[in-house]
Amino acid sequence: MPLDTGALARGCAGIKIISGRQLCRAELDRFRAVVASDAPITVACTQEAPLFREIAAESGGELNFVNLRESAGWSSEAAKAGPKMAALAAAAAIRMPDVPYVQLESGGVILVYGRDERAIEAANQLKDHLDVTVLVTQPDDLMPPRVSDFPIVKGTIRTAKGHLGAFEIVVDDYAAPSPSSRNSLVFGPSRNGAVSRCDILLDLSGRPPPFSAAELRDGYLRADPRDRAAVLASALRARDLVGRFDKPRYITFTAELCAHSRSNIVGCRRCLDLCPTSAIAPAGDYVAIDEKICAGCGQCAAACPTGAAGYALPPAEALMRKLRTMLMVYRQTGGGSPIILFHDDDHGGALIDALARHGDGLPANVLPFAVNEVTQVGLEAIAAAFAYGSTAVRVILRGRPRHDVLGLRDTVTLGRTILAGLGFSGNPLGLIETDDPFALGEALRAIEPGKTASPATFLPAGGKRDVLRFALRELHRAAPVPTGIIALPAGAPFGAVEIDVAGCTLCLSCVSACPTGALSDNPDKPMLRFTEDACVQCGLCKATCPEKVITLSPRL
Structure with a gap:
């Protein structure tokens, strides 16, 4: 396969690039010499990963892997895949946090x-x-x-x-x-x-x-x-x-951020309604997650509006750093019209391999982005992908998913609404539901890439809600039509509350119930304040209000 070492060198600036024809066989001693240096190493081949890991274990070297062959080299567009190879290699070198475990x-x-x-x-x-x-x-x-x-x-x-x-x-x-x-x-x-x-x-x-x-x-x-x-x-x-x-501890949970309930009045139920294994149960004002039952689908974390539930493989902030590197390097090395393809390894990775071996492979502008479970992909990752310059995003799903994927479908629907409101034309965001590698290839080649006005370069930092807000602001800045207010469907995690002032007695029950501080009072005089950025549309204020004068208004 063609290997654009020039693009790799430009995309991985400051990193030594070593190429060979049989590093896993005839040139294995070269690999042994490199791992003996104790420097972090990214191996651009996954087929022989067990062999490379065995050798690295002897010297204690740190290894990462990226599949350049099936992802880029084995393709009818391999001659144009230099920027893609550089992007994949650079992203693979980004260190991810250690995975917590439960026994x-x-x-x-x-x-x-x-x-x-x-x-x-x-x-x-x-x-x-x-x-x-x-x-x-x-x-x-x-x-x-x-x-x-x-x-x-x-x-x-x-x-x-x-x-x-x-x-x-x-x-x-x-x-x-x-x-x-x-x-x-x-x-x-x-x-x-x-x-x-x-x-x-x-x-x-x-x-x-x-x-x-x-x-x-x-x-x-x-x-x-x-x-x-x-x-x-x-x-x-x-x-x-x-x-x-x-077993990986898939979900980190911060109870004080949970908006499930206050004073025995139920507000947010997103995670409870989405968990396919019933690993989540009400626990007073909050919910409790049984980490030994949790199977790691990530739908609770993707849907959680406050960030109380967060995915740990990797955390949203780390995933977005990797996404940022991939898209920035792709553009810096001459790539155009990037399409992010979220996939898991068991299903999506196998389809990509089969398409490379038996078909035309992935197009040169399709950047495969592996995640533990595709259902962990939340709105923050989708917003960041477009803010960083992706012209389209696709998620590979099984033709017959192993569990309900309503959370992912809702995320895609919400993302489409926001993108349409910001002037992204065509079909920039969607699911590819197939078990056929050739159907995957056809679906990818049918995508008409859109345009991004000015890709962002921000570094993600903070909790999920902070990262999501920042990604949406940057997406708004880079959008073809930066609309001021976008109406969202019911259940969206953003919006305002509308109060019938004539019926409000300023009892401030809603302030006591609000779990995020979106509603607050003025200690100096009778006043109700509202901070829209903090509102997650949990509905606790509406359910608590004795006068029933509060209405939710989902919008962005």
């Missing part, structure tokens, strides 16, 4: 939940490795075991909660078998509400799962009981779930 611990206690002898077959595969109990829903004609290697009971799961290492299951119609069962298991009297605790739950029942977004629940494994291969695969996965496991 899950499993002692290997497993409940195999099934409807017939398939559950017992799976239990026999696990009995030498795990502490097994079998719960069957249809125990008719089950042959008694010659030797009781594990308990077999009957019942139906009513509810289940928890995570790897700490499941609690409520069972109805629970009964134990008689030890004198002869030709088939005979069960004694049944009862409802029996409670079972386990570390791992293997569900072979064929029934609807007991959790929302069940495949995201650590420690919960599920297979169609009619599919022997799937049952075996799930059993083998269960055997590995013993010990201590580090």
